[in-house]
Amino acid sequence: xxxxxxxxxxxxxxxxxxxxxxxxxxxxxxxxxxxxxxxxxxxxxxxxxxxxxxxxxxxxxxxxxxxxxxxxxxxxxxxxxxxxxxxxxxxxxxxxxxxxxxxxxxxxxxxxxxxxxxxxxxxxxxxxxxxxxxxxxxxxxxxxxxxxxxxxxxxxxxxxxxxxxxxxxxxxxxxxxxxxxxxxxxxxxxxxxxxxxxxxxxxxxxxxxxxxxxxxxxxxxxxxxxxxxxxxxxxxxxxxxxxxxxxxxxxxxxxx
Amino acid sequence: xxxxxxxxxxxxxxxxxxxxxxxxxxxxxxxxxxxxxxxxxxxxxxxxxxxxxxxxxxxxxxxxxxxxxxxxxxxxxxxxxxxxxxxxxxxxxxxxxxxxxxxxxxxxxxxxxxxxxxxxxxxxxxxxxxxxxxxxxxxxxxxxxxxxxxxxxxxxxxxxxxxxxxxxxxxxxxxxxxxxxxxxxxx
Amino acid sequence: xxxxxxxxxxxxxxxxxxxxxxxxxxxxxxxxxxxxxxxxxxxxxxxxxxxxxxxxxxxxxxxxxxxxxxxxxxxxxxxxxxxxxxxxxxxxxxxxxxxxxxxxxxxxxxxxxxxxxxxxxxxxxxxxxxxxxxxxxxxxxxxxxxxxxxxxxxxxxxxxxxxxxxxxxxxxxxxxxxxxxxxxxxxxxxxxxxxxxxxxxxxxxxxxxxxxxxxxxxxxxxxxxxxxxxxxxxxxxxxxxxxxxxxxxxxxxxxxxxxxxxxxxxxxxxxxxxxxxxxxxxxxxxxxxxxxxxxxxxxxxxxxxxxxxxxxxxxxxxxxxxxxxxxxxxxxxxxxxxxxxxxxxxxxxxxxxxxxxxxxxxxxxxxxxxxxxxxxxxxxxxxxxxxxxxxxxxxxxxxxxxxxxxxx
Numbered sequence: 001x002x003x004x005x006x007x008x009x010x011x012x013x014x015x016x017x018x019x020x021x022x023x024x025x026x027x028x029x030x031x032x033x034x035x036x037x038x039x040x041x042x043x044x045x046x047x048x049x050x051x052x053x054x055x056x057x058x059x060x061x062x063x064x065x066x067x068x069x070x071x072x073x074x075x076x077x078x079x080x081x082x083x084x085x086x087x088x089x090x091x092x093x094x095x096x097x098x099x100x101x102x103x104x105x106x107x108x109x110x111x112x113x114x115x116x117x118x119x120x121x122x123x124x125x126x127x128x129x130x131x132x133x134x135x136x137x138x139x140x141x142x143x144x145x146x147x148x149x150x151x152x153x154x155x156x157x158x159x160x161x162x163x164x165x166x167x168x169x170x171x172x173x174x175x176x177x178x179x180x181x182x183x184x185x186x187x188x189x190x191x192x193x194x195x196x197x198x199x200x201x202x203x204x205x206x207x208x209x210x211x212x213x214x215x216x217x218x219x220x221x222x223x224x225x226x227x228x229x230x231x232x233x234x235x236x237x238x239x240x241x242x243x244x245x246x247x248x249x250x251x252x253x254x255x256x
Numbered sequence: 257x258x259x260x261x262x263x264x265x266x267x268x269x270x271x272x273x274x275x276x277x278x279x280x281x282x283x284x285x286x287x288x289x290x291x292x293x294x295x296x297x298x299x300x301x302x303x304x305x306x307x308x309x310x311x312x313x314x315x316x317x318x319x320x321x322x323x324x325x326x327x328x329x330x331x332x333x334x335x336x337x338x339x340x341x342x343x344x345x346x347x348x349x350x351x352x353x354x355x356x357x358x359x360x361x362x363x364x365x366x367x368x369x370x371x372x373x374x375x376x377x378x379x380x381x382x383x384x385x386x387x388x389x390x391x392x393x394x395x396x397x398x399x400x401x402x403x404x405x406x407x408x409x410x411x412x413x414x415x416x417x418x419x420x421x422x423x424x425x426x427x428x429x430x431x432x433x434x435x436x437x438x439x440x441x442x443x
Numbered sequence: 444x445x446x447x448x449x450x451x452x453x454x455x456x457x458x459x460x461x462x463x464x465x466x467x468x469x470x471x472x473x474x475x476x477x478x479x480x481x482x483x484x485x486x487x488x489x490x491x492x493x494x495x496x497x498x499x500x501x502x503x504x505x506x507x508x509x510x511x512x513x514x515x516x517x518x519x520x521x522x523x524x525x526x527x528x529x530x531x532x533x534x535x536x537x538x539x540x541x542x543x544x545x546x547x548x549x550x551x552x553x554x555x556x557x558x559x560x561x562x563x564x565x566x567x568x569x570x571x572x573x574x575x576x577x578x579x580x581x582x583x584x585x586x587x588x589x590x591x592x593x594x595x596x597x598x599x600x601x602x603x604x605x606x607x608x609x610x611x612x613x614x615x616x617x618x619x620x621x622x623x624x625x626x627x628x629x630x631x632x633x634x635x636x637x638x639x640x641x642x643x644x645x646x647x648x649x650x651x652x653x654x655x656x657x658x659x660x661x662x663x664x665x666x667x668x669x670x671x672x673x674x675x676x677x678x679x680x681x682x683x684x685x686x687x688x689x690x691x692x693x694x695x696x697x698x699x700x701x702x703x704x705x706x707x708x709x710x711x712x713x714x715x716x717x718x719x720x721x722x723x724x725x726x727x728x729x730x731x732x733x734x735x736x737x738x739x740x741x742x743x744x745x746x747x748x749x750x751x752x753x754x755x756x757x758x759x760x761x762x763x764x765x766x767x768x769x770x771x772x773x774x775x776x777x778x779x780x781x782x783x784x785x786x787x788x789x790x791x792x793x794x795x796x797x798x799x800x801x802x803x804x805x806x807x808x809x810x811x812x813x814x815x816x817x818x819x820x821x822x823x824x825x826x827x828x829x830x831x832x833x834x835x836x837x838x839x840x841x842x843x844x845x846x847x848x849x850x851x
Contacts, residue, residue: 042702070520074312101322113312136714140520143705144713179723219713222523222530229531230701237697240288241690247285248683255478255675282683289686292693299528300503307507308525 032150032177033157035209039149039216042231045224046217048080053196054214055079057207060194062138065130067118070139071218074112078221079214086112093117131171133184142212142219149216151177156208159187315443317435320374328391330379333442337379337387338430339403340440343414348372350401351415361425365415368429376440377416377427381405388412388427403427470656475674476681477662479839483557484660485688486550491648492689493543498641500536501585504529508588510634512627515590516715534704535696540582541707542696544730547575551758556782558770559661565762567654570647572758577644579731584637586728590630591712596725598625598633604738607748624718665771666835673839724799732796733789737815739800740808750812757819764819766827774833778826781818788814 038047055076058068073090081089090110095117098105110117120126127134142148158177162168168182175183189211191204200206217223316333320340323329328341343351348365356364369375381388383405389395390403390412398404398411400419405412410421417426432442449455449464458464507526509518522529551571554560560568587598602619606612621628659668668674675681699706707729711722727735734751741747757764772779791811798804 070517070524072309072312074308075524113309113315140713144710146710148710226530226534226701226704230697233697233701234694236288236292237690237694240285240292241687241694243281243285243288244683244687244690247282248687250281251679251683255680282679285683285686299531300499302527303503303529303532304506305527307521307527307529309521310525 032147032154034150035153035212037149037213037216039213039223042227044227046078047213049198049200050210050213051079051217052081053198053200053207054210054212056196057189057194057211058138058214061188061207062211063116064119065126065135066138067120067126067135068116068139068218069118069137071116072112073110073114073116075218075221078217083112090114131184135185138215138218140219142216144219148219149212152215153208153212155183156189156211157205315441317439317441319439321438325373327393330391331442333378333430338442339375339377339379339391339416339427341375343373343375347401347414351413351417356417359426360418363415363417363426365417368415368417368426370432370434374440375414375416376429376432376442378430379403379427381407381410381423382418382425382427383408383410383421383423470652470677471682472676472678474656474659474677475668475671476660476677477668477673477839478675478680479662479664480660480681480684481663482684482688483549483553483663485685486546486553488685489546489688489692490543490550492692493539493546494641494644494648496539497536497543498645500532500539501638501641503532504536505638508634510588510631512590512630512716515588515630519589531700534700537708538696538699538704540585541728541730542692542699543578544582546692547578548730551575552786554661555785556772556779557661557663558665558765558767558772560762561765561770562762563658564654564661567651567657568762569759570651570654572755574644574647574651575758576755577640577647581637581640581644582728582730584633584640586712587630587633588637589712590716592714592716592722593709593712593725595625595716595718596721597727598629600725601727602629604748604751607745609745626718661770662839663771664773664836664839665769666839669838669840726797729793729797732794733792734796736792736796736808737812739796740805740812750816754815757816761819761823765823767830767832769832769835774835775826775830776833777830778823781822781826785815785818788818 038045038050058066073086076086076089077083090112093110093114093116094107095110095114096105097108100106120129123134136144142152145151154177155175158175160174160176162174162181166174166181168174172182172184173186174181189204189207191207192202193207194202196202200210220226314334316331316338318329318331318340320329320342323340323342325342326344326347328339330337330339332338351365356362356367366372368377379387379391384407386405386407388398388403388405388410390397396404396406398420400411400413402412402414402416402419404410405421405423408422410423411419412423412427413419415426416429418424430442432440435441448468449458454464504522507518507522507529509515519533522533524530526532554568554571583597583601587594602616602625605619606616608615617623619629620626621632659674662668709726711725714722726732734754737754738747738751741750767775767778769775772782788811791807792815795804795808795811800808
């Protein structure tokens with residue numbers, strides 16, 4: 001009977017277009033929302049405005065728990081910030097330097113060359129502050145998960161009330177994009193969590209899309225140049241293939 | 257050469273008719289291959305140039321307030337030692353006592369400092385890259401009381417100019433500016 | 444072979460004392476090659492090109508890579524982010540590794556189809572299998588170097604294969620690790636060997652080519668060349684044909700490198716290695732999947748390992764398992780059917796190796812494994828006795844002439 005109710009709820013959800021409805025039935029299998037990312041496709045490119053907003057979301061929502069170990073402030077130039085802006089962003093952080101002449105380590109304002117400081121000193125502190133779960137580093141997260149961007153987006157908007165048949169233990173949350181549906185991360189984005197200077201939408205979906213855009217860039221900062229060279233390389237090699245085939249036909253013309 | 261091993265059944269007529277086109281397409285194919293190979297070579301070579309993170313680290317900030325007169329400190333900039341010496345009035349006077357134009361690498365002392373009391377030079381001998389002596393109180397400072405390179409005997413004066421020995425040029429002055437009265441940023 | 448054939452006096456002077464130019468000329472220019480080779484004969488040169496690409500990009504990557512458990516992952520990320528064109532060089536290295544295996548697998552199946560392993564080319568074939576083994580070892584160790592999750596757990600699982608050896612197994616594994624788990628000593632030795640082994644491969648490739656040139660290339664008809672009318676010089680005919688293959692190969696490689704660079708990798712390898720946590724589904728690189736399926740098909744540790752190595756070992760004795768005097772499958776109608784069954788079987792094993800080891804997949808893996816060994820150990824020897832083959836043409840020129848005659 002409970003099974004029946006569960007099935008009914010799920011089919012109703014899918015009828016109204018709720019994402020991932022079919023997924024939970026499988027227990028671990030999930031369907032991902034496919035977004036129309038500007039960086040997808042052969043001519044894909046990043047949307048700087050979206051990435052800047054996404055960076056803001058990261059700073060105000062994610063950075064409390066999630067580090068971005070491999071990102072330096074200087075990398076923000078890719079987002080369209082100029083040198084002065086990057087310096088200003090960096091200067092809001094303190095990083096440890098030293099030792100000084102007296103052998104002491106000291107704190108100083110961060111510079112563009114510094115990596116973005118992590119919220120915790122080490123993994124153990126991170127676990128201790130998060131019910132034993134380690135918030136993963138986000139610098140590569142978009143490549144470290146299958147279907148990275150779609151997955152991240154689906155996860156961020158995938159928080160729901162657990163179906164009646166599922167017991168959600170304390171410190172766990174129901175998410176229909178997460179494998180097994182039980183995730184230790186509380187819902188981070190509800191909508192209107194940050195205030196955008198450019199007046200863009202701050203719905204939960206928009207914030208999630210922006211931060212995903214930013215995270216994809218963080219994981220694959222060379223995507224644009226890669227695709228640009230790729231188009232030229234494929235064009236060149238296609239011509240080369242045709243030419244070499246014609247040359248082969250010429251040379252072989254007298255072989256019978 | 258062994259092209260005509262096939263029997264005479266293939267008439268050479270078509271071969272005669274189109275040699276130009278045949279040559280063109282074959283040569284063009286080989287040329288494209290060469291161009292492609294050259295294009296691929298560039299990234300493989302360029303990767304040896306300094307990487308983005310290396311370039312980003314190219315500046316160092318130093319607090320010079322603690323250097324007392326007549327003393328020098330050594331800081332690291334781009335992996336090289338930089339000498340910062342707070343010169344005594346006597347040292348400044350001696351640096352200005354001679355006509356810079358007559359030196360091996362002609363340069364006036366004032367062209368080498370932003371503030372006369374503070375001399376900032378890269379501590380690498382311009383001969384073959386050793387680090388000259390003269391930073392510590394007990395060091396040999398050479399005939400001109402500046403620095404002395406022990407590797408091949410170059411003598412630098414109190415302005416870091418080459419005066420004697422094999423080095424061709426003066427100790428390099430790195431780009432730097434004063435962020436405040438006490439802090440300079442090199443690079 | 445006289446040096447007089449070179450017009451340049453410097454070349455002539457050198458060649459008289461050190462006949463490198465004669466060797467080159469013989470290998471890549473006048474070398475008489477059967478004139479009926481089809482495009483399946485392109486994969487040898489493509490494998491050679493792959494090896495060169497791997498060595499060149501590998502040497503370059505090694506300039507920025509740090510073989511230490513604390514820095515390996517980070518140094519690879521530095522290559523991807525900060526080193527000039529580092530992302531390009533690494534993606535080429537990653538994807539060419541996969542392409543290298545595709546090319547070599549096709550090369551092997553071409554040899555199987557046209558009977559290229561048969562007398563007098565047995566040693567040529569065996570050297571090829573040696574290259575294949577070295578490639579697998581090299582690829583495995585290379586995959587460990589970025590020190591991601593799959594690197595670490597792949598290394599753990601594969602090295603643990605040796606623990607199946609009776610009595611000394613555990614000691615062997617400890618020896619391989621240089622410790623009590625996969626750790627820094629393991630990483631540094633893998634780096635050292637990963638750098639060394641491509642050069643060993645290059646050495647065996649030279650032997651492979653020497654053996655090839657002893658009797659010349661096999662050909663689609665599988666009969667020996669009978670004289671000059673059957674052959675053409677390697678250059679320009681096969682150089683240009685190889686270039687066509689190279690262009691196709693590079694085009695596909697470029698599409699992979701620039702548009703799907705991580706498609707043949709695993710997302711988990713972008714997570715730094717964590718010795719405390721195994722990923723939910725660990726799979727080897729795709730090119731090991733058929734062998735992985737054979738390993739898992741056997742419910743016994745030692746048995747699985749033996750069978751997996753046996754799957755490769757069996758290739759060494761293939762020239763003596765298949766006793767049919769006819770080389771090419773064109774004239775062996777029954778063999779041809781079994782060849783394609785083996786091909787499908789290999790693809791099936793590859794697919795099954797990537798599936799979870801449960802339910803129907805286990806059964807299917809066992810069937811496919813059994814078929815693999817049945818093919819080599821029973822079917823091939825029996826075909827050599829019972830198969831009635833089609834009549835062979837008298838020479839390579841004969842059927843070729845016949846077909847062109849029809850066309851004309």
